[in-house]
Amino acid sequence: MNQRFPAPLPAPAPDLVVEDLMIPSDTPGISLHLRNKRPRSLEAFSAERTVLLMHGATYSSESLFDVPLGGFSLMDDLATRGYEVYAVDVRGYGGSTRPPEMDAPAQDNAPLVRTEVGVRDLASAVDFILKRRGIARLNLLAMSWGGSVAGAYTAGNNDKVLKLALVAPLWLLDGPAPIDSGGSLGAYRRVPVMEFRERWLSAAPEAARASLIPEGWFERWAEASLATEPRTDPLGDAGGSRTIRAVNGPLLDIREFWAAGKALYDPGEIRVPVLLTHAEWDRDVPLASAQDFFLSLRGAPYRRWLEVGEGTHMVLLEKNRLQVFDAIHQFLAEDYAPDGSRRTG
Numbered sequence: 370m371n372q373r374f375p376a377p378l379p380a381p382a383p384d385l386v387v388e389d390l391m392i393p394s395d396t397p398g399i400s401l402h403l404r405n406k407r408p409r410s411l412e413a414f415s416a417e418r419t420v421l422l423m424h425g426a427t428y429s430s431e432s433l434f435d436v437p438l439g440g441f442s443l444m445d446d447l448a449t450r451g452y453e454v455y456a457v458d459v460r461g462y463g464g465s466t467r468p469p470e471m472d473a474p475a476q477d478n479a480p481l482v483r484t485e486v487g488v489r490d491l492a493s494a495v496d497f498i499l500k501r502r503g504i505a506r507l508n509l510l511a512m513s514w515g516g517s518v519a520g521a522y523t524a525g526n527n528d529k530v531l532k533l534a535l536v537a538p539l540w541l542l543d544g545p546a547p548i549d550s551g552g553s554l555g556a557y558r559r560v561p562v563m564e565f566r567e568r569w570l571s572a573a574p575e576a577a578r579a580s581l582i583p584e585g586w587f588e589r590w591a592e593a594s595l596a597t598e599p600r601t602d603p604l605g606d607a608g609g610s611r612t613i614r615a616v617n618g619p620l621l622d623i624r625e626f627w628a629a630g631k632a633l634y635d636p637g638e639i640r641v642p643v644l645l646t647h648a649e650w651d652r653d654v655p656l657a658s659a660q661d662f663f664l665s666l667r668g669a670p671y672r673r674w675l676e677v678g679e680g681t682h683m684v685l686l687e688k689n690r691l692q693v694f695d696a697i698h699q700f701l702a703e704d705y706a707p708d709g710s711r712r713t714g
Contacts, residue, residue, distance in 0.1 A: 384409040385448050392497045394460060395489055402464030403494055404435060406444045407453040414502040416531045420447055420701065421498060422456040423491055425513030426539075426548060426619035427560055429463025430456035432594040433512060433685060438586045443685060446694050452701070455498055459490035459518075461557070461616040463597045468556075471614060475555030483618035484633055487518040488525075495522070495529055505529070508701055512536040512685065513653065514619045517633060524638035534644040534697050537654040537682055540662040542628045547652050549620050549628075558620075559612040562591050572652045572681040581679070581687055590686055636665040643672045644700040646693050648680030671705065 388405040411418075422444070424430040434456050435442040447454045458465040461482045470478040498507060508531050511519035516538020523530045545551070547568075566587050570578040598613040626633050643666050647659040659674075666672045675696045680689050704712040 385445070389464065391464075392493065394466075394493050396460070399460050399466045399468070401460065401466070401490055401493060402458040403497065404431060404444070404456045404464075405453070406435075406448040408448060408451060411451070411453060414453060414504060416504045416506040416508070417701075417704075418451060419453050419498065419502065419504060419507040420455070421491075421494060421507055421509055422454065423487075423509065423511035423515035423519050424456075424458065424462060425515050426623075427615045428594055428613075429458045429597045431458070431463050431597055432590070436590050436593040436686070438589060438686060438690075439583065443690075443694060447698070450698055453502070455494065457491065457494040459487045461614075465490075467599065467614075468616075470556045471616075473556070475557050475559075475617075476553075478556035480554045480617035480621040481556045482616040484514075484518060484521065484622045486618065487514070488522050491518055491522050492526070495526070499529065506531040508532045508534065510534040510536075510697060511538065513682065514539050516540075517627075520636060520639060521634040523641060524634050524636065527638075527640045530641050532642045532644070532701060533639065534646070534700055536646045536685060536693065537648065537651050537659070538645070538662060539623070539627055539654060540658045540665075541630055541632060542623070542658055543655070545628050546620075546623045549623055554617045554621055554624075557614045557616045560615050561612050562594050563611060565591070569681060569683055572650045573679075574650075577679060581681070583688055586686065636662060637667040639666060640668045641670070642700070642705075643669045644675070644696065645672065646675045646677065646684075646696060648677045648682065648684040648689075650680060651682045651684075653682040671709075673700065 386407050386409050390403040390405060391400045392403050394401050422430055422434045424433050435444045444454045444456060459482060460466055461468055468481050470481055506529050509519045516535040519533060520538060523533050570581060573581050594613060595611050645663050663674050677684055677689055677692050680687055684690060684693055706712050
């Protein structure tokens, strides 16, 4: 039987503005990469039309949100719908500064960039955007570990967040996380990107694996992900396969908190609307974990859960990704009054 994939949107319009910015963090010598895409015609900036994206524990924001699969990325999709879209890399990821400990052998230092550091870097990006555009709030969209970072940030800064959209946010787990292979944790780990395909597909039933990632998508994503590793890596590519370095602070937090049944923050303190998106075959954030998180959002004015069939933790890069894209757009575009009615005008 022939598999039909969602029809792609047109290629990104030439009238999109793309900027790669380096902004200061709260640490001297550490700068953060912030990518911005927006319609060239956009002149009036507002909280409702501003979105900041936050990545997970292994791959950068460019890798997860801005590889043009099928001709366009999530950032492209949002920008062509009229949003000003930003994507931040916290320190140690993508185009952001690598902490100096990453120039030494991993075993020489403790795990780098724990969740509280991610929250601080996200805060730096939020404050930069708010000041740049003269707005008081913006929307946050985050995935996986980035979901815990964005959740913790929002719980402490509800006044700066309009809406919070989360894709498989990291939450309490019943045992070790699949991302954690065990053993001692150094400052960072080397991730053999080209080998990730097997682990990615293993979450899906065997009969569904051949059609989960459209032809050519994995290779394009992998090459884009590998390109985010600085060419100045002083230790080279030990191990013989092409790799990127990923900091281990998020893994240590998984061990000491999420996998140990301890929450790093209280979702009940989030007081903005929340969209939770999850996929059927997600092993990294199992269904029970997503449900527990959703039920913990006691302070949100309203909350919504979208469960996507035939998808894994990497659903944003798979054949059913447009279901998530469309749900995000609907969530960001809608406007409900406190009594639940739809605002007009």
